[in-house]
Amino acid sequence: MGTIITVTSGKGGVGKSTTTANVAVGLAQAGKRVVAVDFDIGLRNLDMILGLENRIVYDSIDVMEGRCNLSQALISDKRDKNLYFLPASQTKDKSALQKEKVRELLETLKKDFDYIVIDSPAGIESGFENSIFLADEALIIATPDVSSVRDADRVIGIIDAKSEKAKEGKEVKKRVVINRIKPEMVESGEMMSVDDVLNILAIPLIGVIPEDKKIISATNLGEPIIYDKNSLAGEAYRRLSRRILGEDLEFLELKAKKGFLGIIKGLFS
Amino acid sequence: MSLFEAIFGRKKKSAEAARDRLKIMLAHERVNTLPYIDDLKRDLIEVVKKYAEVNDIKIKTEKNQDIDFLEVEILLNPPKS
Numbered sequence: 629m630g631t632i633i634t635v636t637s638g639k640g641g642v643g644k645s646t647t648t649a650n651v652a653v654g655l656a657q658a659g660k661r662v663v664a665v666d667f668d669i670g671l672r673n674l675d676m677i678l679g680l681e682n683r684i685v686y687d688s689i690d691v692m693e694g695r696c697n698l699s700q701a702l703i704s705d706k707r708d709k710n711l712y713f714l715p716a717s718q719t720k721d722k723s724a725l726q727k728e729k730v731r732e733l734l735e736t737l738k739k740d741f742d743y744i745v746i747d748s749p750a751g752i753e754s755g756f757e758n759s760i761f762l763a764d765e766a767l768i769i770a771t772p773d774v775s776s777v778r779d780a781d782r783v784i785g786i787i788d789a790k791s792e793k794a795k796e797g798k799e800v801k802k803r804v805v806i807n808r809i810k811p812e813m814v815e816s817g818e819m820m821s822v823d824d825v826l827n828i829l830a831i832p833l834i835g836v837i838p839e840d841k842k843i844i845s846a847t848n849l850g851e852p853i854i855y856d857k858n859s860l861a862g863e864a865y866r867r868l869s870r871r872i873l874g875e876d877l878e879f880l881e882l883k884a885k886k887g888f889l890g891i892i893k894g895l896f897s
Numbered sequence: 898m899s900l901f902e903a904i905f906g907r908k909k910k911s912a913e914a915a916r917d918r919l920k921i922m923l924a925h926e927r928v929n930t931l932p933y934i935d936d937l938k939r940d941l942i943e944v945v946k947k948y949a950e951v952n953d954i955k956i957k958t959e960k961n962q963d964i965d966f967l968e969v970e971i972l973l974n975p976p977k978s
């Protein structure tokens with residue numbers, strides 16, 4: 629039986645879809661059979677990040693409403709035979725998802741795949757509930773700013789209330805990914821550090837992703853940054869994926885490149 | 898404090914402010930996700946009312962999820978003289 633990992637955040641635009649795509653590729657590269665599922669109904673964009681937007685014929689709502697088979701809607705990624713993608717509908721709104729249909733779909737996927745990675749919509753409304761209620765694990769994405777951390781805290785607090793696993797007395801494994809860290813701002817005291825955020829959220833850390841311009845070009849090209857062997861963010865996502873598989877890896881040491889003032893400060897400290 | 902800070906002085910950095918503000922705000926927000934919080938407040942008011950006039954009850958906690966303590970602050974109305 630496969631593991632369902634839901635990527636969530638509360639606040640929008642903090643890197644859920646980017647993380648979903650990269651983690652899905654990372655797990656597939658490690659030899660797991662993976663399906664990335666877009667649950668951001670009405671606002672699909674995981675397809676573009678994965679570079680699979682031209683291959684879409686059917687979507688998950690078509691499957692749930694019986695207009696096609698699951699195998700017709702699943703898109704196989706030509707770059708990696710282990711990776712599949714199930715797109716969101718663009719025409720329906722979030723309320724188009726019915727809980728029992730979602731359950732049926734996810735339970736079928738669990739039989740076929742090792743990992744089901746779900747990209748969820750921003751917010752804590754019905755779309756979030758549908759994404760989280762069958763999750764085995766949750767990746768909570770936060771950026772080091774007050775509103776993102778506040779919303780992440782809120783989400784962490786309600787995951788168990790929405791989860792079936794929690795109702796059975798088990799726990800959803802919740803771990804935080806801190807995205808868009810800017811080392812030079814952290815060092816100058818103008819951005820909360822990884823430790824600051826962890827201290828407040830008090831759940832285990834599973835990834836630290838630096839701010840990286842290459843993520844934007846990767847998204848432009850539809851090639852997740854993890855394919856780029858030379859990028860720092862790519863390396864961060866590779867490590868994050870391997871941690872999901874249980875490896876105990878060090879976190880990347882993110883340091884600002886020292887400018888003149890930095891060197892002077894170094895002399896005095 | 899490093900020698901650099903001693904020489905060039907140090908103002909409160911914005912990251913520090915972010916940390917402090919979040920801690921204070923979340924202490925209040927976290928209890929709001931507890932399913933029993935409104936009932937608890939109502940019951941507390943009932944009990945305290947037997948002895949004093951309650952103005953407001955504030956409940957907070959420092960943790961999310963497995964909360965193991967609540968901090969209750971009961972604000973009383975000043976006794977009429």
Ligand SMILES: Nc1ncnc2c1ncn2[C@@H]1O[C@H](COP(=O)(O)OP(=O)(O)OP(=O)(O)O)[C@@H](O)[C@H]1O
Pocket residue numbers: 637639640641642643644645646647668748749750807808809837838839840841843844847861
């Ligand atoms: N570490 C990073 N460095 C630079 N840019 C990033 C980083 N992470 C995300 N971005 C950019 O931020 C934007 C939002 O990212 P993304 O779409 O993954 O967020 P989201 O949480 O899925 O948003 P939404 O809530 O709208 O679904 C994108 O343009 C993405 O390229």
Ligand SMILES: [Mg+2]
Pocket residue numbers: 644645646668673747748
């Ligand atoms: Mg998204």
